[in-house]
Amino acid sequence: MKPEQFQAALAQMGVNLNADQMAQFEQYYQYLIEVNQHLNLTRITAKEDVYLKHFYDSLMGAFAEPQLKDQPWHLCDIGAGAGFPSLPLKIAFPQLQVTIVDSLNKRIDFLRALVAKLGLTGVELVHGRAEEFSAKQSSYREQFDLVTARAVARLSVLSELCLPAVKVGGEFLAYKAAAADDELQAAQGAIQTLGGQVSSTMQLVLPTQPEPEQRNLIIIDKVAATPQKYPRRPGLPAKKPLA
Numbered sequence: 001m002k003p004e005q006f007q008a009a010l011a012q013m014g015v016n017l018n019a020d021q022m023a024q025f026e027q028y029y030q031y032l033i034e035v036n037q038h039l040n041l042t043r044i045t046a047k048e049d050v051y052l053k054h055f056y057d058s059l060m061g062a063f064a065e066p067q068l069k070d071q072p073w074h075l076c077d078i079g080a081g082a083g084f085p086s087l088p089l090k091i092a093f094p095q096l097q098v099t100i101v102d103s104l105n106k107r108i109d110f111l112r113a114l115v116a117k118l119g120l121t122g123v124e125l126v127h128g129r130a131e132e133f134s135a136k137q138s139s140y141r142e143q144f145d146l147v148t149a150r151a152v153a154r155l156s157v158l159s160e161l162c163l164p165a166v167k168v169g170g171e172f173l174a175y176k177a178a179a180a181d182d183e184l185q186a187a188q189g190a191i192q193t194l195g196g197q198v199s200s201t202m203q204l205v206l207p208t209q210p211e212p213e214q215r216n217l218i219i220i221d222k223v224a225a226t227p228q229k230y231p232r233r234p235g236l237p238a239k240k241p242l243a
């Protein structure tokens with residue numbers, strides 16, 4: 001997807017990017033590729049692929065959650081890696097306040113430099129594990145209007161990492177590739193235990209060549225507070241029931 005095709009496809013979905021925002025996406029691409037030469041950030045490097053599989057894919061969250069476009073939400077992105085999906089969302093919707101968490105400090109350093117280059121304000125970068133970030137004594141627990149995660153873990157694990165950070169009345173938006181049904185089914189119990197309720201699943205098509213790829217966006221409402229014992233401490237396996 002060429003930058004002008006990216007802009008046109010988004011405009012069709014009601015997301016209008018001006019010249020300054022398009023310039024920020026170009027700078028994002030250039031810096032990602034430059035740093036990727038010595039730091040493992042992404043395997044996707046061709047320009048048209050980055051625009052489609054990282055930038056456009058990240059922005060598809062706004063098709064499932066249209067309030068992203070104009071609400072002054074505080075969004076938290078767990079395991080953002082090179083900034084996906086939160087930084088494309090922040091570029092497109094600058095009214096968002098964004099907190100990014102990643103357990104790899106080199107990626108946080110990259111993001112800090114990127115945010116400065118793009119002149120973005122209202123972006124907080126946290127180096128740490130999600131398990132500790134939203135632990136019961138953490139000041140980040142149940143603080144966010146929206147928590148996002150893309151390509152971090154299976155939905156049952158992801159729910160345990162993300163739902164504790166969502167405030168009651170807020171949402172968790174999980175970006176999934178195809179075959180999300182099995183994951184969703186396996187995660188139902190965990191979602192309920194953590195205070196969540198599946199609100200909707202949106203199937204979208206990423207216009208890749210030669211075959212389009214399916215994407216699933218799962219929205220989970222936070223309807224009740226997460227019990228204090230979640231997330232479980234890292235390194236501790238789940239207790240097995242006695243035989």
Ligand SMILES: C[S@@+](CC[C@H](N)C(=O)[O-])C[C@H]1O[C@@H](n2cnc3c(N)ncnc32)[C@H](O)[C@@H]1O
Pocket residue numbers: 078079080081082083084085101102103104107128129130131149150151152161
């Ligand atoms: C496969 S990458 C995906 C990055 C990005 N979300 C994307 O879609 O391109 C997964 C990222 O999650 C981070 N991560 C994995 N487990 C984590 C945890 N428990 N807490 C915080 N970050 C984590 C990794 O460091 C990595 O940057």
